[in-house]
Amino acid sequence: MVYDFDRAIDRRATGSEKWGPFEGRDVLPMPVADMDFPAPPEVTDALRRRVDHGIFGYAQPTADLVATVTGMCAERYGWKVEPKWIVWLPGLVSGINVTCRAVGMPGDAVMTAVPVYPPFLTAPRNMKRDLVTVPLRCEGGTRWTFDWTELERACTPKTRLFLLCQPHNPVGRVFDRGEIERLAAFCRERNIVLCSDEIHCDLVLDDIPHVPTAALSPEIAANTITLMAPSKTFNLPGLGCAFAIIPDPKLRAAFNQAKAGIVPQVTVFGYAGCEAAYARGEPWRRALIRYLRANRDRVLSFVREELPGVETTPIEATYLAWLDVRALGLEDPVSHFIDHGLALSDGRFFQGPGYVRLNFGCPRETLEEGLGRLKAGVDALR
Numbered sequence: 001m002v003y004d005f006d007r008a009i010d011r012r013a014t015g016s017e018k019w020g021p022f023e024g025r026d027v028l029p030m031p032v033a034d035m036d037f038p039a040p041p042e043v044t045d046a047l048r049r050r051v052d053h054g055i056f057g058y059a060q061p062t063a064d065l066v067a068t069v070t071g072m073c074a075e076r077y078g079w080k081v082e083p084k085w086i087v088w089l090p091g092l093v094s095g096i097n098v099t100c101r102a103v104g105m106p107g108d109a110v111m112t113a114v115p116v117y118p119p120f121l122t123a124p125r126n127m128k129r130d131l132v133t134v135p136l137r138c139e140g141g142t143r144w145t146f147d148w149t150e151l152e153r154a155c156t157p158k159t160r161l162f163l164l165c166q167p168h169n170p171v172g173r174v175f176d177r178g179e180i181e182r183l184a185a186f187c188r189e190r191n192i193v194l195c196s197d198e199i200h201c202d203l204v205l206d207d208i209p210h211v212p213t214a215a216l217s218p219e220i221a222a223n224t225i226t227l228m229a230p231s232k233t234f235n236l237p238g239l240g241c242a243f244a245i246i247p248d249p250k251l252r253a254a255f256n257q258a259k260a261g262i263v264p265q266v267t268v269f270g271y272a273g274c275e276a277a278y279a280r281g282e283p284w285r286r287a288l289i290r291y292l293r294a295n296r297d298r299v300l301s302f303v304r305e306e307l308p309g310v311e312t313t314p315i316e317a318t319y320l321a322w323l324d325v326r327a328l329g330l331e332d333p334v335s336h337f338i339d340h341g342l343a344l345s346d347g348r349f350f351q352g353p354g355y356v357r358l359n360f361g362c363p364r365e366t367l368e369e370g371l372g373r374l375k376a377g378v379d380a381l382r
Ligand SMILES: Cc1ncc(COP(=O)(O)O)c(C=O)c1O
Pocket: 033, 090, 091, 092, 093, 094, 117, 165, 169, 197, 199, 200, 229, 231, 237, 241, 242
């Protein structure tokens, strides 16, 4: 089948978190991480069939769905997941918060490397844990990686949990096996549980492998809570379906206890979308990756050639570009670009002041419009 990613669909007046706030204004929204593409037709067909059934009762994952997820982990990543390790969730942010609640006690510390997806920074405090952040290092100005000296320095006996984003939102790195093995060893030596948010793992744009953290060794698996979802890859975040994979029975019991009575069930649509996406969405995903790769290349060359004072680093995964605009000397870069008709995510919420994040998960024409507005904002400063 040929998939048309060029077709722009009007998302105004659809209750979109991304488009809603700017309705009635000439502002192109490129912040919130969903894509302006329709879901794979294979998913829409499955949802239509589910609607036609007409009964939308309480749901549970079917054996077929569980087999689809374990099959996906085995085929794509060589990771043998046992069905009982899977805990279903209506969203991955819930999983991050539940993890913070399940591990350690109030007053303990949760560590993460910044900049990072903002819920990593709010979840520990939601659960009365102290937040400890350690900046990622940008080696040679091109490669974001962990700062091992600072991680060691920041660690205390109260540090019980590390929140890892792999692949990384917003810097776009796919950390390699060596980096993740070292981080996993760092955690195990200090009795720190590792939570590996791998929601972007099926959006690797370059020919590099994503290795699930827990697939590295049984010892690492026993100390890891993995969080995954079809939502970023297949553009289904509004369906609300994600899952944790927790091999260790004690850790899994603590996680289930922490979510009991608070986290609602996944809906019939969430499960139906998830199964269709993983079971039949692979040709669409491959086509998407090709499209995103071209968008990514366009963003990188545009920044290099057209935007003096803006820097970025290679983007190995995700549809998000992390732009360093510090040299522009703007006090509030997001407001400045909104004044030029473009909405971006504010780096301050990621603990990355002076940066903005641009979402290039959109038709090429929309991207060109956004890049033109970005340039207008930069040129206005000359
Ligand atoms: C790293 C990461 N985790 C989680 C989420 C959101 O997950 P959910 O919508 O399932 O709560 C996002 C969305 O951008 C993300 O980038």
